[in-house]
Amino acid sequence: MKYIEKCRAASSRSYYKEVANNERNIKMNLEEVKKDLKQILSEKRYTHSVGTMNMARELAHIYGEDEEKAAFTGLIHDIAKEMSRDEIEQYVKAHNIEVDDIEKQNLGLLHAKIGASIAKERYNASEKVQNAIKYHTTGNVKMDTFAKIIYVADKVEENRTYEGVEELRKLAKQDLDKTILILIDFVIEKSNRLGRIMHPDTVELREKLINGTK
Numbered sequence: 001m002k003y004i005e006k007c008r009a010a011s012s013r014s015y016y017k018e019v020a021n022n023e024r025n026i027k028m029n030l031e032e033v034k035k036d037l038k039q040i041l042s043e044k045r046y047t048h049s050v051g052t053m054n055m056a057r058e059l060a061h062i063y064g065e066d067e068e069k070a071a072f073t074g075l076i077h078d079i080a081k082e083m084s085r086d087e088i089e090q091y092v093k094a095h096n097i098e099v100d101d102i103e104k105q106n107l108g109l110l111h112a113k114i115g116a117s118i119a120k121e122r123y124n125a126s127e128k129v130q131n132a133i134k135y136h137t138t139g140n141v142k143m144d145t146f147a148k149i150i151y152v153a154d155k156v157e158e159n160r161t162y163e164g165v166e167e168l169r170k171l172a173k174q175d176l177d178k179t180i181l182i183l184i185d186f187v188i189e190k191s192n193r194l195g196r197i198m199h200p201d202t203v204e205l206r207e208k209l210i211n212g213t214k
């Protein structure tokens with residue numbers, strides 16, 4: 001079943017309205033949101049989403065942010081990640097989502113902006129939640145602590161196994177900015193390897209963090 005059809009099937013259930021009506025009901029409804037995601041995402045992506053939810057909650061506790069809101073955002077951050085090229089193109093057109101030059105070359109990046117839009121449409125997510133989802137791939141100088149938590153949780157959650165992830169997981173609990181700087185270095189390395197241009201938002205964030213962590 002195509003992504004849009006899966007979403008429609010899931011949307012017919014009434015609990016969405018409960019979530020949409022009151023973000024404070026998030027805790028009660030996380031299990032329902034999980035059921036929803038299970039229908040939309042592959043098993044691997046679902047597992048990553050739950051891992052991000054757990055890590056986001058833990059980091060929110062450490063940095064004094066709303067734990068349940070962070071868990072919810074971590075859980076849904078990749079809700080648009082498995083859309084096909086056609087679906088991405090249709091969605092951005094239908095929702096007037098601005099697509100920059102780098103996103104045109106790498107459509108996958110758009111899952112962040114589309115995910116933020118879906119979070120608003122389906123769950124009536126707040127600006128804070130939407131921004132955290134919007135910035136979770138490229139990063140952005142406008143990220144607040146909450147958005148930084150989601151950015152980092154996505155990349156160091158329990159199912160990630162790349163070299164150095166354990167050290168990063170420890171660092172994430174002590175210093176979000178330093179963790180993001182190291183993660184951006186990984187992005188630079190990957191972009192160079194694949195011959196991709198770095199997104200200007202990532203470059204700008206790196207500069208800001210370097211100046212801020214001196």
Ligand SMILES: [Fe+2]
Nearest residue numbers: 077078081137
């Ligand atoms: Fe993502």
Ligand SMILES: [Fe+2]
Nearest residue numbers: 048077078154
């Ligand atoms: Fe992710």
